[in-house]
Amino acid sequence: MRDQRWWTWHVAAGLVILVFLGLHMVIMHLDAVVGIFNPHGGHPIEWANVVERAKSAFFMVTYIVLLGAALFHGLYGLRNILFELNPASALKRGLNIILVAGGFGLFALGTWAAWQSFVLATTHVIAHTL
């Protein structure tokens, strides 16, 4: 029953990823075709464009939502594939611990990066305004 619930969350996370990763891909990799959210022109990874997106609360929040959804979707998918190979119960428990701990660790790192760059970018804007 619990795995059925996790599977529903896996599908729901996929839909969240479809929206936000879709937007991310359009911004980063269809920039020459569509060209959105890169106000300084040039490549989307140029520092000026990175700062422009980082100072937006929308991007900060949606990066964190995307990070959580993608980590859950990806690591739960990996768990399903590994468990299909019928590992021993002890190995299953070990895999669960590694995947959960690794997922939370990466979520913490990514959340810190999104928040810290938001703070850096907005402080930069305030310093320039004063």
Add this chain to the structure above:
Amino acid sequence: MLEYKGRPNRLGIWGWLGGGRWGAERYLYTLHRLTGLGLLAYFLMHIFVTSARALGQQAWEQAMATVTGPIFTLGEYAVFVAFAFHAINGIRLVLIELGISVGKPIEPVYPYRTSVDVQRPLAVGVMLVAAILVVLGGLDFFVLK
């Protein structure tokens, strides 16, 4: 994942490769898994590399310099192609999971009909959409820049 009550998965990962007479959807299933694993591997590295932006401009530009060049461009395009396939095929899987486009239940009367035939136009349609995205991405990566 539901616990197995019957015989275990004896083919293991080799079962992914042998779709046999199950048809095209079986290979889409294999590709969905392979692209998913590839995207996960890239994503885990991506979290580390892009976290450099939190340390300022110099750290960011240094991190980006280490992942720039023709090999990385090709690799990034491969990630884009994997994303296009996995995302669009994922929409098909969600539709099927919700019972959309699988056809109405019918009496099992000989000659039996499979619902895969009803699903096939959806599979073809989503692959066309994925192909359009792959071409647009190719234009962006290699032609327009």
